[in-house]
Amino acid sequence: MIKLFDNGAYLLHGTELVEDNAEAGAVLASKLGSAPSKEEASKNTLAYGILAKHNTSDNMENLKIKFDKMTSHDITFVGIIQTARASGLKEFPIPYVLTNCHNSLCAVGGTINEDDHMFGLSCAKKYGGVYVPPHQAVIHQFAREMLAECGAMILGSDSHTRYGALGTMAIGEGGGELAKQLLCKTYDVAKPGVIAIYLDGEVQKGVGPQDVALAIIGATFGCGYVKNKVMEFVGPGVDKLSADFRIGIDVMTTETTCLSSIWKTDDKIKDWYDIHGRSEAYKEMNPGDVAYYDGVVYVDLSTVKPMIAMPFHPSNTYTIDELNANLMDILDDVEKRALVSLDGKVDFTLKDKVRDGKLYVEQGIIAGCAGGGYENICDAADILRGKSIGADEFTLSVYPASTPIYMQLAKNGVLADLIETGSIVKTAFCGPCFGAGDTPANNAFSIRHSTRNFPNREGSKIQNGQISSVALMDARSIAATAANKGYLTSATDLADIEYTHPKYFFDKAIYGRRVYNGVGKADPSVEIKFGPNIKDWPEMVPLTDNLLLKVASVIHDPVTTTDELIPSGETSSYRSNPLGLAEFTLSRKDPEYVGRAKAIQAVEKVREAGECMGKAFPEVKEVMHAIKEKFEDVCGSNTGVGSTIYAVKPGDGSAREQAASCQKVLGGWANIAKEYATKRYRSNLINWGMLPFVIDKDFDFDNDDYVFIPGIKDAVKNKTEVIKAYVVNKDFAEIELRLGELTDDERQIITDGCLINYYKYN
Incomplete structure (x- = not known):
């Protein structure tokens, strides 16, 4: 069950909600001896404390934020640095990480993509930044492993810049906002509202973080409940979730159109930092004894079932059971949505995927900042172990989110388990998320644990009369579908699966050997390397009368x-x-x-x-x-x-x-x-x-x-x-x-x- 409160609410001692209605004052007085004001109680949210710490103005209504760190990938950092260079950049004033996880494939365009990488490396040397070579890590996994810290703020040029589960308030913005930070200016924004995401209960076996995320997105996107606000995850249900599970929910908060997210932290997050060799980055974070929120999304985790977001938006959600029970009706609705999304330019149907009353899919992908986490892949391997994905159209590709994760999967045998099934395990790369890798065949249907399923985002080209489409699912149900050789299956249908939860050991030696860290070591004498496809911004005239x-x-x-x-x-x-x-x-x-x-x-x-x-x-x-x-x-x-x-x-x-x-x-x-x-x-x-x-x-x-x-x-x-x-x-x-x-x-x-x-x- 997910319920959106009609009003704001007070959270007492991190556990009890009191909705802000006519009886709220009396209830608070009976429980606390007095009724605190909304204004004072709102200062006890985690979000308020972090924003206040990073606000450089004397006005909390109109914030001027300076971030602690920044991160970009290789289809954004060139333009950002070019903008900052044209505006007088001398060196990076804060740690700035340049990852290479989007333009990692260099076959298209010859050396064009690798030219961007060399531009990034030379700029990291010249201005004092961090350069992460291709295939080492996707942008957000590297940021989690090496940048996040409790109470910090990170600005990224990718919309899924979300590290709230690790106690870091992170915001994804366009390149102009990062250029401002590089020039020691501020991120200016009106104080956002703060919405409590109150988690209660405990998830069922087979339910994963993408299921919880899609349930929340489905409930909030259409009504704009959290639009441009901060989602603050609280409640007893948080304690029941592993760090990886929280991260998997958190990264998808972007699809609600919220501004950012933050979670309370506990020993599980402390262990996460300990495992990653950064114990000093942890501190316990909880809202104050009485905190006021502008709204509440109440989530009973025990009622969340395996979900699917059908084309063409992450909010077009159903339970997998609901889809299977009402297959033709829901596919008919998808066709109607396609008429809008595709402007009727191509014929679109998924009804031809129905075989003997079951929905057949041609492709499964577990990848990137949402799906490529260690626990997702290990749970998927537990479902698939000893089975085969079959020799028909269905394929399964798995992209671990970083080389350290990949290395641990190799050491503990999970990698071999996956390969034995016929699955393909690839390096860290964001391509399947935005259409630069694993593009399905024309008219094919792909199920993915990734972030988005917009029209043509999987790489098909409507202008060429080609169409394929994506549904979002959790890695566990994708694995269940793979075990069923491409027929859509909920992970909770497989009652006999034993999830082994192998311990994770993080080895950052590979980063030490390959990642260039120039923070604090700017060298103005370095010449920036420009490829022929790297161009300056054209001149732009001022606004006329x-x-x-x-x-x-x-x-x-x-x-x-x-x-x-x-x-x-x-x-x-x-x-x-x-x-x-x-x-x-x-x-x-x-x-x-x-x-x-x-x-x-x-x-x-x-x-x-x-x-x-x-x-x-x-x-x-x-x-x-x-x-x-x-x-x-x-x-x-x-x-x-x-x-x-x-x-x-x-x-x-x-x-x-x-x-x-x-x-x-x-x-x-x-x-x-x-x-x-x-x-x-x-x-x-x-x-x-x-x-x-x-x-x-x-x-x-x-x-x-x-x-x-x-x-x-x-x-x-x-x-x-x-x-x-x-x-x-x-x-x-x-x-x-x-x-x-x-x-x-x-x-x-x-x-x-x-x-x-x-x-x-x-």
Whole structure:
């Protein structure tokens, strides 16, 4: 059972909840002798204490955070360092770890990916960072093993930067926010709400962390219960979970759209740090005797059953039993969702996977920061030991999350047990999570213990008429399915399995031999190694007095993911090349977008050159003439021209800043949305000088509409709440746009044109 409280609640002594309702005062008085105020009790959450410790402002309502450490992988660190270099970077002011777990395969693009790695190594030497070579560890497992510490804060450029189970508050953001930290600036955010995730009871045998995570995601994502808030895990159920189990739940909190997460700590976490040779990083952490939370997600762990998240979102959840009992009805619902997610561009069905009333899958994957943990793999091996995955279409691949885990699996025989079944065990690599490895066959169905199952995220290309799809499951039920030779099976159906739970021994010697640690040893004389695909950011102009925006894409989907804004997988080799990557913008959702954006960007380039736009572009001449009839001071020198997209709720998913920067380098100047799915996507827009407009009333935008916004620069500077704009080609229909809360620095970044300009000009 999962219950969302309608109100906030007090947590007494870490165990008892008192909901904040009309009777709360009397209940608290009877139990405590007095009723503490919400304001004081809210300071007793773990989240408040950590945020207060890292806040550099004197105002806890508007935080200015400085992080202890940072981490990035090889499809983000090049752009981040390039941004910081352009803004005056001299050396890394805090430990900054550069992992290489995304662009690890170098076959695509020749040496392009390895060039990024050499860029990273040379920057670690020059600026004093840590460089983790390919196949050593996925970004988040290395951070858990070597960076996390109780009470610390870590900023990462990957959305699944979550180390709360280890007592570390971690946040995944776009590259601009990391560049700010490299330049000794702050992460500015309004004080987030804190939601208690109250765990009670004990999980059943065969239930794994992904099952608990998917149950929570299914209950909270759609209603936005924890959106942009901190999830704080408390309650007696926490004590019943191993460290690895907690980590497996924690990493998936990103899919709820929360800001971050934190857990109370205990002897199991102490043991985890002891095993990893970092005992000094542990301290016991508990909320105060009376802590107030802005909401509560009550989870009875004993009622959680093996789960499956069907295509195309981690929140599309069912119990496996429910799916098997209502197979055709649920598959029919998936088809309806596919019509929205895939825009009807390809025929999609999973009904052809039903054989003799059972659902057959072609692929299983246990991988990455969510699935590649030691306990997940050992439990999967216990289920599969002595069995065969069969000689039909079904395949199973296992990716341990780090070389130390891989080494221990080899030493204790688990590796051999898995290989004997026909499973393939590979090195630490994030590819299956974002479409750069193990792409299923056309029309194939994959079950994965990984983080996301967005459309085409597994690597198929809808633009080529290809489609495969992913459901998320726990490693245990994936192993049960493998033992059943590809027929979907819940791990709890296998009552005779004995889980051996072999002890873990961490040997960091492999890191000592291969990982470059230059913290505190910056060497300015080192020359950075640039490959031909590593390009500087193009010049970007400041915001003009007025704006003329041409709508280049209209997206009516309820939610638009960052994967749809800039695809993952095949684009990875171009992440260090802003203009090359931009060619893929919206390629799966709206293949005509790039052409439309470039067409209006050509007008802006003529304007910037001081030439007459109207001579080269008659259509724009007519539009500008119509505008001048109503706004006589408007001219080419004070009116920028660019593109915008309209989307209902853009930005769910990855932290990748390229979802915004690609629009920017193609001449994008704004997004118009009903709301933004995540803070991090909105922040990415701002850091690239793009206006994050929100429109309250529905307006029927069409591609190629012209939206004129007079006085936009003054509106940004003067904090104008409602900004009037006009759809020129629709009889100057008036619309009202809002920018929402912006810090003074964010307003300056937008007016300067981007974060790089902000540091250049100020």
